[in-house]
Amino acid sequence: MPRQIAVIGAGKGGKEVEKLAEEVGREIAMSGSILICGGLGGVMEAAARGAKEKGGMTVGILPGTDRSEANEYIDIKIVTAMSHARNAIIARTADALIAVGGGHGTLSEIALGLKSGKRVVVLEVNASLADVKGALLAKTPREAVEMALGGASAGYI
Amino acid sequence: MPRQIAVIGAGKGGKEVEKLAEEVGREIAMSGSILICGGLGGVMEAAARGAKEKGGMTVGILPGTDRSEANEYIDIKIVTAMSHARNAIIARTADALIAVGGGHGTLSEIALGLKSGKRVVVLEVNASLADVKGALLAKTPREAVEMALGGASAGYI
Amino acid sequence: MPRQIAVIGAGKGGKEVEKLAEEVGREIAMSGSILICGGLGGVMEAAARGAKEKGGMTVGILPGTDRSEANEYIDIKIVTAMSHARNAIIARTADALIAVGGGHGTLSEIALGLKSGKRVVVLEVNASLADVKGALLAKTPREAVEMALGGASAGYI
């Protein structure tokens, strides 16, 4: 049964962060896992684009009322109409979460993921994010996905 | 872009109703659409089984806190941890809904689907369900899916 | 401990229906119960106005993102930002629900209330609503509140 791995991060990520997110998406697809994300732009779109490039399956858990807000790389569009509360659904739906950049929304997903007992991996680029106790720190996209899948020695932050 | 068609109905459907649901699932898959359902047993499981038999894609929008509650025919498991409020997500996520049997939970999904402006088709077997103004009545699984896809002349109840 | 009684109905109710809703609100307040509603206009506003007239407490469970959408008779404003999914919260929060007029949104609340095992009373004016199995039929606002509180002999529809 394939894993469901979430990539979380800002709707406007910046070039460096989006490049990393795209690579995370590729690695998730190559591992045979399903990519879960918030379905919008920035980091979410970059990760989904990376996953589709490698033939993966992508799921967008959208905050609004209309599936048309999904980016073009989303296969399955879940329309929650629940604004930020959809972050709790992302945290529950994922077996593990990987944060690539991001602000308060991403921080809420990290916290909800840990609260739900999920493995949460933070890519090192996230200097602006608070160091959250319990999250794992990864240096590269590949290491992040390996940690998310539980196959790497992981140093707790 | 494939349509997302929901099949709604009781977690314990009875043999006749589940046979119909399975046929609806097959027709959805054969139309190239994605099957959305509540992910549990009864009508939901029968529809998902039918869809998988024809190589379709299935999504379960689960009410509980754990993806293990999904039936074995679900490809994508959305874990809402929101009990009945997940019915509103099913109504929003689907382009159209097809009711096969069901009780109060199904009635809430029919109502939420219509409230969200979606096409709602009720299979004729649903004598126990209230006739809801605005829903469409179908006589066979094939007719139900055709109506859901908008390709059949549809008589309003 | 005071009961929490919900009044449900359309945001645009029409004069007759709103007059009934206001009377239901008065009766709820006079029984010492807390009025729960969706917090918007029409039936919700009329019921809250009636309750405040008699010194009752009113709670609005709002669908949008801003407490300013509450009508002026709401004491406690719960901002769900969850659109129709807030109907499930109304159904869970109320000990009993009273429907005064209404359309598909109200029907979803009736169904969710019954699904959650709550007593649901429908005022007879609701000809446009489907007769829902399990709901109780009341002829007057006073009878509706008595039924909601469990103090009247109630004939199942």
Place this chain on the structure above:
Amino acid sequence: MPRQIAVIGAGKGGKEVEKLAEEVGREIAMSGSILICGGLGGVMEAAARGAKEKGGMTVGILPGTDRSEANEYIDIKIVTAMSHARNAIIARTADALIAVGGGHGTLSEIALGLKSGKRVVVLEVNASLADVKGALLAKTPREAVEMALGGASAGYI
């Protein structure tokens, strides 16, 4: 119109933290504001007890399916049946949030509060919480409530 101020923190707070939460609850009530909280034990119960001691109004936004899980100091019991997603409702319902101790659940509420544009005040005792950019730091319960109400000079963390 009274303000709605949330107190957030762990369900098991420890004596020192609960003493502070109780004092925050008293200050909220004395300011004429309504106390919003998660409705359970620990910090939530201590804050509600403080507010009731001073004649305030208390609202519990509960995660489970039953109002009986509310602590005895809660006047209005909102039953969400939405597990952690109720944290997003707390963040939206409050005009401002005050964190007293807490773990990942509280961190998610801080982040969701800031994401929703709310003023978030953290009591200094929260050494275990990550310093979150955008949150305000208060030294005493009184200062926390003054900051929450916008009446104190506030130094950003």
